[in-house]
Amino acid sequence: MSLISGWGRYPKVDCNVVSARSQADVAQAVAAAPLIARGNGRAYGDAAMNPGQTLAMTGMDRMLSFDAGVLVAEAGVLLADIIHTFLPRGWFPMVTPGTKYVSLGGAIAADVHGKNHHIDGSFRACVDWVDVMGPDGAVTRAAPGDTLFDWTLGGMGLTGVILRAQIRLRPVETMYIAQETRALTSLSATLDAFDETRDAPYSVAWIDCSDGPHHGHSLLLLGRHATPSELPSGWNRFNVKRKRKLPVPFGAPPFVFRGLWLRALNGIYWRRGARRAGQALVDWDSYFYPLDALANWNRLYGRDGFVQFQCALPMETSATGLAALMDAIAAAQTGSVLSVLKRFGPQSGPFSFPMPGYTLALDFPASDRSLALMRQLDDITLAHGGRFYLAKDARMPEAVAKADPRAEAFAAMRKQSGLSDHFTSLQSERLGL
Numbered sequence: 001m002s003l004i005s006g007w008g009r010y011p012k013v014d015c016n017v018v019s020a021r022s023q024a025d026v027a028q029a030v031a032a033a034p035l036i037a038r039g040n041g042r043a044y045g046d047a048a049m050n051p052g053q054t055l056a057m058t059g060m061d062r063m064l065s066f067d068a069g070v071l072v073a074e075a076g077v078l079l080a081d082i083i084h085t086f087l088p089r090g091w092f093p094m095v096t097p098g099t100k101y102v103s104l105g106g107a108i109a110a111d112v113h114g115k116n117h118h119i120d121g122s123f124r125a126c127v128d129w130v131d132v133m134g135p136d137g138a139v140t141r142a143a144p145g146d147t148l149f150d151w152t153l154g155g156m157g158l159t160g161v162i163l164r165a166q167i168r169l170r171p172v173e174t175m176y177i178a179q180e181t182r183a184l185t186s187l188s189a190t191l192d193a194f195d196e197t198r199d200a201p202y203s204v205a206w207i208d209c210s211d212g213p214h215h216g217h218s219l220l221l222l223g224r225h226a227t228p229s230e231l232p233s234g235w236n237r238f239n240v241k242r243k244r245k246l247p248v249p250f251g252a253p254p255f256v257f258r259g260l261w262l263r264a265l266n267g268i269y270w271r272r273g274a275r276r277a278g279q280a281l282v283d284w285d286s287y288f289y290p291l292d293a294l295a296n297w298n299r300l301y302g303r304d305g306f307v308q309f310q311c312a313l314p315m316e317t318s319a320t321g322l323a324a325l326m327d328a329i330a331a332a333q334t335g336s337v338l339s340v341l342k343r344f345g346p347q348s349g350p351f352s353f354p355m356p357g358y359t360l361a362l363d364f365p366a367s368d369r370s371l372a373l374m375r376q377l378d379d380i381t382l383a384h385g386g387r388f389y390l391a392k393d394a395r396m397p398e399a400v401a402k403a404d405p406r407a408e409a410f411a412a413m414r415k416q417s418g419l420s421d422h423f424t425s426l427q428s429e430r431l432g433l
């Protein structure tokens with residue numbers, strides 16, 4: 001047994017972790033079901049944990065073929081490895097989350113989204129097919145249009161074990177992003193700016209949810225892939241290197257995430273960003289994965305770990321819903337320094353998290369106080385017709401998850417097809433999926 005957790009380090013539970021290096025290993029684990037597949041453990045909560053059997057897939061990490069941007073790879077391959085292999089040849093993932101340390105299987109199972117959801121949709125948009133091992137050990141190749149594909153993309157490993165997939169990468173001419181930073185002073189100005197720049201290929205905002213004079217201040221980061229003619233002379237188009245990571249001390253003092261300190265840190269962050277507002281050329285790693293520069297930053301919140309809250313709100317209710325969420329967070333005087341706001345485009349697949357509108361994500365230290373606040377945020381989200389991201393969840397009650405009618409349909413489908421006896425996680429049990 002090993003004591004494991006998701007990225008938030010909450011909850012930590014003893015699980016029987018079994019490693020797969022081949023399809024035969026997966027078949028053996030499936031024969032001894034129930035189980036849940038685990039990728040690189042970057043989901044925040046308990047989605048990739050099953051005390052009875054957690055099947056670690058990062059040993060299945062072979063890239064099988066590549067032709068003109070079309071890659072076939074095993075589920076355990078990390079996005080970081082795909083980038084380091086193919087960016088020097090002019091290819092980049094079509095969709096990427098805010099960390100490159102996710103496995104292909106994890107990206108598919110959560111149907112992850114990036115800063116370009118409003119233009120390109122979620123990960124599903126680049127997946128041609130997935131090979132999924134079902135309860136009887138048979139492998140089915142599922143492609144867009146197949147029911148298995150629809151439920152697997154966003155199905156959090158609960159439709160079977162993803163063995164391999166074919167994905168399409170995006171051609172890029174350089175490894176740089178032409179970035180524009182806008183410093184804004186209110187939520188409504190931020191939403192107006194998102195609206196005005198909705199054709200930007202990438203966009204994301206950091207927004208201050210703390211109480212005090214900076215509440216609602218934001219930094220909107222727009223981006224597009226830079227062309228060779230934009231690079232200063234002497235710059236190498238594809239000088240892709242692995243960067244050294246800055247170590248993070250274990251456990252910042254808890255007061256850092258409260259009242260005055262939180263307000264002060266947010267204020268410093270905004271002023272620093274505002275001074276640098278305007279155009280800049282930044283490398284791919286700094287633009288897409290700023291947090292990856294810090295080694296084990298998930299230890300910052302200390303031994304008890306942290307929980308993330310991420311919801312999506314429909315376009316029509318986003319302005320009032322976000323204001324209500326931010327007011328509740330400010331009143332509670334707790335939360336993260338980095339609260340991330342993104343605009344979503346049309347829903348990509350039937351079980352995908354994103355819906356047309358906005359998504360807000362932020363971390364809270366794991367404590368009774370935070371959990372109570374998050375129940376309040378759940379209610380505000382539901383009252384505004386929103387939904388929640390399973391990849392970030394560690395604590396939602398079943399009733400909140402089931403308020404999304406798709407969850408009930410998913411649970412019924414799993415029961416009917418025998419999946420619920422075979423593929424279960426702590427999360428699926430908690431949410432009655």
Ligand SMILES: Cc1cc2nc3c(=O)[nH]c(=O)nc-3n(C[C@H](O)[C@H](O)[C@H](O)COP(=O)(O)OP(=O)(O)OC[C@H]3O[C@@H](n4cnc5c(N)ncnc54)[C@H](O)[C@@H]3O)c2cc1C
Binds near residue numbers: 007047114158161
């Ligand atoms: C710093 C940070 C930033 C992030 N930013 C974003 C973001 O911008 N957008 C976004 O969408 N997400 C984001 N995430 C969440 C992350 O992208 C997802 O949780 C992703 O699923 C993690 O992949 P993983 O390989 O670590 O999977 P794990 O965390 O190990 O597992 C996640 C889920 O995938 C399932 N799974 C994994 N492998 C398989 C397989 N082979 N077969 C079947 N099921 C499998 C698991 O059962 C589990 O349900 C972020 C996470 C971090 C830590």
